[in-house]
Structures are given as structure tokens and as C-alpha cells.
Amino acid sequence: MTDVLARLRDLQAGDLPVHGGRTLAYVYDSGLAEVDDIGRAAVAAYAGSNGLDPTAFPSLLTMENELVGFACGLLDAPRTAVGTVTSGGTESVLLAVQAARDAHPEITAPRMVIPSTAHAAFHKAAHYFGVGAVVVPVGPDFRADAAAMAAAIDDRTVLVAVSAPSYAHGVVDPVTEVAAAAAARGVRCHVDACIGGWVLPYAARLGRPVPTWTFAVEGVTSISVDLHKYAYAPKGTSLLLHRTPALRKPQFFASAAWPGYTMLNATMQSTKSGGPLAAAWAVVQEIGDDGYAALAGRVFEAVDRIVAGIGGPLRVVVPPDSTLVALATDDSCDPFTVCDEMAARGWYVQPQMSYAGAPATIHLSVSAATLDVVDDFLTALGASVQAAVEAGPVTVDDEVVAFIEALDPAALSDEDFDGLLAASGLLGDAASTGAGLVLPDRMAEVNALLDVASPAMREALLTAFLDRLSRPAR
Known part of the structure; x- marks a missing residue:
């Protein structure tokens, strides 16, 4: 059993942290260990x-x-x-x-x-x-x-x-x-x-x-x-x-x-x-009504401080009614690179693709635990935006854009998908990886590629991607 649990810990080491308020998507952290x-x-x-x-x-x-x-x-x-x-x-x-x-x-x-x-x-x-x-x-x-x-x-x-x-x-x-x-x-x-x-x-x-x-x-x-x-x-x-x-x-x-x-x-x-x-x-039962009121006070204080701290190339898309905040960038940088830079600094913020004329955004799900680290978050965000500005907006090659636009989402073949994997740097050595995929440390170029695709093509590409990821480990 000791070996199995050690293996679990090794596997989990590569996951996003579920505590500490630094993962602003997928998980919700009260900050209360008990x-x-x-x-x-x-x-x-x-x-x-x-x-x-x-x-x-x-x-x-x-x-x-x-x-x-x-x-x-x-x-x-x-x-x-x-x-x-x-x-x-x-x-x-x-x-x-x-x-x-x-x-x-x-x-x-x-x-x-x-x-x-x-x-x-x-x-x-x-x-x-x-x-x-x-x-x-x-x-x-x-x-x-x-x-x-x-x-x-x-x-x-x-x-x-x-x-x-x-x-x-x-x-x-x-x-x-x-x-x-x-x-x-x-x-x-x-x-x-x-x-x-x-x-x-x-x-x-x-x-x-x-x-x-x-x-x-x-x-x-x-x-x-x-x-x-x-x-x-x-x-x-x-x-x-x-x-x-x-x-x-x-x-x-x-x-x-x-x-x-x-x-x-x-x-x-x-x-x-x-x-x-x-x-x-x-x-x-443990938190109770009063406890939830206190946690709500903490999460909304964190939201208010984050919103107040946004400026420069970033803007809040719409004043939030709740605990979710969407951020957009100006033309000096792009949200996908900002997300990568945040990840490099130990924070996870979620990229959202453009849709129906609305721009791509950075999505934050703020938790009560985020309040304790909100200053660190804003510092990391400022540094990430500066790095993104220095790098410049990520672009997709015109030939790749044309290739995507020419594809039929309903008839996406393995060969079509392999071509896009190769163009995005996700196609690895199938003999060594089994699935033939290599997940990059930085996702800005991949997200930019998805962003130029239609919603139907995004669905087809990501379905094919999930299929390749989900293969037996023999």
C-alpha cells in the first residue's frame, strides 16, 4: 500500500494545486484546512x-x-x-x-x-x-x-x-x-x-x-x-x-x-x-450560515481588490455581479500569453476563446482563499502582462489559418488532425509516447490556433485531441 500511495503522490505532483488560492479555475478553496x-x-x-x-x-x-x-x-x-x-x-x-x-x-x-x-x-x-x-x-x-x-x-x-x-x-x-x-x-x-x-x-x-x-x-x-x-x-x-x-x-x-x-x-x-x-x-454542517457569510465577505473583498488593481493593457470586460471576473487585453499583448506567463509564475488563470464578436479573455474564478494572496496575484499579473507586451501578441501563420478554414469540421480526418498537430508543435514521437502527443509547457500558440477556428472546428479539433490523449497505458 505504501508503494501505491507513493505512486499517487508522484502522479498528483504534476496537477494544479487545489489549495492556496493560486488556481483560479476548476477548484474552489475556502482556505479552511479543518x-x-x-x-x-x-x-x-x-x-x-x-x-x-x-x-x-x-x-x-x-x-x-x-x-x-x-x-x-x-x-x-x-x-x-x-x-x-x-x-x-x-x-x-x-x-x-x-x-x-x-x-x-x-x-x-x-x-x-x-x-x-x-x-x-x-x-x-x-x-x-x-x-x-x-x-x-x-x-x-x-x-x-x-x-x-x-x-x-x-x-x-x-x-x-x-x-x-x-x-x-x-x-x-x-x-x-x-x-x-x-x-x-x-x-x-x-x-x-x-x-x-x-x-x-x-x-x-x-x-x-x-x-x-x-x-x-x-x-x-x-x-x-x-x-x-x-x-x-x-x-x-x-x-x-x-x-x-x-x-x-x-x-x-x-x-x-x-x-x-x-x-x-x-x-x-x-x-x-x-x-x-x-x-x-x-x-x-461545519461551516454553517454564519461561516458562509464570512467566507462570502472574504471572496468579495478579493474580487473588489482584483478589479481595482486592473489597468494598463488589461481591462475588466464587465463589472462582475459575483465571484467571476473576465479580463481582456488591448492590442499590445494577448490573453493567451498572459495566461502562460501566469502559469510560469505559479498561477493558473483560464483562457477563454473569442466568440460572436467578443474578444478572447482571461477568466478568474475567485475563492475565499485568494484573499490571502491577492497582492501576490496582482504582482504576478502585472509582471505577466509586461512580459506579454515585450513578447508581442502571438500570431498564427497565414498558411495554417487557410488550412484550418479549408477543413470541414464534420469530416476532420486523422491526416488533417496530424497536420494541425505538426503545425502547432503537439505531434511527438508516436513510438515513444503511445498517443503521439507532446503537451507543451506554453499553450499560447495552441490557443491562438484554436481561436482562429470556428466554434464547430474547435469542437472537432478538441474532440480529436481528447481521443488521442485517452489511449490505454499497456
Whole structure:
């Protein structure tokens, strides 16, 4: 066992750090070591428990109902509200779409209306469940255009969705107006609060201006909120709350059409470890309402200090409503090089590609733990921007651009992909690497290449890239 654990530590050494506030994407750090210890202990204690049957493991049902009850208090839920613990925000969104579809079996070609800033999980749901996504452009403030979304609702619409906040820009959509339009047509309105659901309520208590978005808004029928984000629970748990049991009922799946046990599921999973649920419950119990208010104060202080410290070639794309900040550069440098320079200084910030006329950006997911290192962050960011300016904006060779533009995303061949790998420096010695890929230390040129590709081509290229990465180690 000692050798196995040593191997685990060696493997993990190459990963991004999950503590210390220096990874501003993918992970959310409370900065409280005792909370992390409790979460890990709960995962271990319940790793063998199975959430498939709540009558077999009633403690899991108790914890789930208590977590939903806590969330009901945060989200202004009525007494009729119900909820379910899922494996993450994507599953919560998938279930919201699936339930909306199955509530209307009479609609043969159902559709949902979403803003262009809606999380990609809605497109995944469209792909999985055959619910057409009607994508409505957002306004210049990156918020959903309520009037345009209302106009897009028709007799085939089963769901309208908005964000609190949107991931890419950190702003809350006009939930009140969109929900009213949906309700007037008898259509469900889902609020994707996976990022903001556990922190925006505390922002309001702290006196920060937050647009109304909870169940206090008439017409909001469901809300998703992640526990592994600003509830600071271990991965992966999320909640999907519905205003009434009747709205949730189509989410359930039951099948007695075989000789084994009758399958009954509230989520997409059947067998599921009790570990993440127990960890989320334990962390929420440990931190409590007052603790979350204090953590929210810390994260918003960090956000304010970061926003105030931005200048020079950098600008804040839109003032954030929550804990997410998007930064753009002027023509003297590019965001992809800034991201590389930050990584060289021990920080991870996330590059976001250009989209629909909006520029490529640097995305920050700020955690409570970031407050302790915010001065160091701003210093590193300033040095990274200066280095990026000195290097100049990264460019893609005109011949490579022409090659990409000539490709058909639907017919991308292995030979086409190999040509792009070679052009980007990602094609290694297949005999020695197995997958034939070499991951560079700096990604600016690769990201710049992806940035000139259309969204459909990006999808095709990254799918091919993932396929090459995911090969057996024999």
C-alpha cells in the first residue's frame, strides 16, 4: 500500500494545486484546512455506501433532505419546494432539461430558449435529449436580452433558461423579466445558479447590488446550485431544486421491465457513492450560515481588490455581479500569453476563446482563499502582462489559418488532425509516447490556433485531441 500511495503522490505532483488560492479555475478553496479534513473524512466514511436505494442507506436520504432544506433557505424557496443531490452542475442542468421535455410528451420537437452565454451543459442536454436549443444573442452588457428571449418562445418551447451568473462573464441575467415571459406562455424557467447559488444570497446580505434571481421571482420553476463550488464541498455534488413536486416528477425514472429489482432513480446515475453527498453535508454542517457569510465577505473583498488593481493593457470586460471576473487585453499583448506567463509564475488563470464578436479573455474564478494572496496575484499579473507586451501578441501563420478554414469540421480526418498537430508543435514521437502527443509547457500558440477556428472546428479539433490523449497505458 505504501508503494501505491507513493505512486499517487508522484502522479498528483504534476496537477494544479487545489489549495492556496493560486488556481483560479476548476477548484474552489475556502482556505479552511479543518473543513477540507472533515470533507475528506466523510468521503472515506461513506465511500462504500450506495445512493441507489434510500431505504437501504437511510442516512444518505437524511443528509440529502437536510442539504436541500438548507438550500431552500438560501434560495427563497416556497414550502412546496423539493430537491435532489446530483453529481455536478452539468447533471443538474441535464435533469432540468430532461424533466421539462418529459413533462410535455405531446410536443414531438421540443425546444428550449437560452441566451448565448448559457453554459455549454445546455447544449449537451440538447444533444442528449433531442431538445432543440434556440440561442438568443445577449446584449452589450453580456446579459440575456429579455425581450428577444420572450419573442423566441413558441408552442414548442418547453424550457427557458437564464444564468445567475453566467460563467464566462460573471453577470446575472434579467431573471424577473425572462421568468415573467416564460410564465405568461406556461413554460418552465430554469435558473442556472451552479456558480452563484451558494454565494449570491450572502452577497445580498452584505449589501452588494445583486439582481433578483431566486424563487422569490414568480415564474422561476427550478434552480441548480453546486455544492462543490462556493459551498466548498469536495467534488462532486450539486443540487437541483424544483418549485413543486409536480415539476420534479418527470425527472424520475422507473423501470420494472426486466426480472431484476425495479429500477427507480431520481438522477441520471443509478449506483452512486455516498461519499460526495456525505462530504457535502458534513462541510455545510461545519461551516454553517454564519461561516458562509464570512467566507462570502472574504471572496468579495478579493474580487473588489482584483478589479481595482486592473489597468494598463488589461481591462475588466464587465463589472462582475459575483465571484467571476473576465479580463481582456488591448492590442499590445494577448490573453493567451498572459495566461502562460501566469502559469510560469505559479498561477493558473483560464483562457477563454473569442466568440460572436467578443474578444478572447482571461477568466478568474475567485475563492475565499485568494484573499490571502491577492497582492501576490496582482504582482504576478502585472509582471505577466509586461512580459506579454515585450513578447508581442502571438500570431498564427497565414498558411495554417487557410488550412484550418479549408477543413470541414464534420469530416476532420486523422491526416488533417496530424497536420494541425505538426503545425502547432503537439505531434511527438508516436513510438515513444503511445498517443503521439507532446503537451507543451506554453499553450499560447495552441490557443491562438484554436481561436482562429470556428466554434464547430474547435469542437472537432478538441474532440480529436481528447481521443488521442485517452489511449490505454499497456
